[in-house]
Amino acid sequence: MHFVIGFIIIGAAYRxxxxxxxxxxxxxxxxxxxGNLLYHYLCANxxxxxxxxxxxxxxxxxxxxxxxxxxPATALLxxxxxxxxxxxxxxxxxxxxxxxxxxxxxxxxxxxxxxxYGWGFWWSLLFDCTMFPMLRLFSVKPLxxxxxxxxxxxxxxxxFKVPVNVPIxxxxx
Numbered sequence: 001m002h003f004v005i006g007f008i009i010i011g012a013a014y015r016x017x018x019x020x021x022x023x024x025x026x027x028x029x030x031x032x033x034x035g036n037l038l039y040h041y042l043c044a045n046x047x048x049x050x051x052x053x054x055x056x057x058x059x060x061x062x063x064x065x066x067x068x069x070x071x072p073a074t075a076l077l078x079x080x081x082x083x084x085x086x087x088x089x090x091x092x093x094x095x096x097x098x099x100x101x102x103x104x105x106x107x108x109x110x111x112x113x114x115x116x117y118g119w120g121f122w123w124s125l126l127f128d129c130t131m132f133p134m135l136r137l138f139s140v141k142p143l144x145x146x147x148x149x150x151x152x153x154x155x156x157x158x159x160f161k162v163p164v165n166v167p168i169x170x171x172x173x
Contacts (some may be wrong), residue, residue: 001112002054005103006065013073018080025079028139029072035131036067038153043162045171048119052112074100078132079139093132100128118160127156 018025040047040063053062074096083092104124107113115121130152138145157164163171 001107001110002051002062002065006069009070009073013076016081017073017076022076025076025139027142028079028135029075031138031145032071032075032135033067035149036071042153042157042164044168046117046162048115048117048160049124050114050116052114054112075135078135082136096132097125097128101125
């Protein structure tokens with residue numbers, strides 16, 4: 001299922017992404033990837049959500065598909081097609097939140113994502129409602145986005161009691 005998502009996003013990015021101006025979106029694409037890497041570092045051995053690999057692939061390979069393909073391609077598509085006008089912008093956010101929420105719902109229904117430590121589908125939807133505005137903010141004001149990201153990261157770490165003060169190898173035991 002994760003491979004299918006990867007192929008779909010590659011096809012969508014090829015079809016609707018602004019590849020001629022990819023450099024304009026590159027830093028936001030990397031910001032998205034960095035966010036996922038930071039999640040895996042901070043939550044190592046205490047993952048709030050975890051993608052379950054397809055076939056006999058490892059969790060690491062599955063995460064690399066998302067970190068280096070799905071998430072950067074999402075940022076490219078989200079920003080390439082960012083509209084003008086308040087209602088169009090609101091619809092754009094809702095559209096992407098529904099895409100991500102719907103995809104995660106399907107993953108959850110087929111056992112391809114697991115939730116732990118109090119995280120759940122509804123928390124993911126709330127996270128998506130902050131994630132897409134953060135992508136836009138990063139594309140126009142990256143320093144402010146880093147500051148807001150730091151505050152949001154502390155919020156999530158405290159709310160879900162992520163044991164960042166415990167060495168990674170001792171977490172989850």
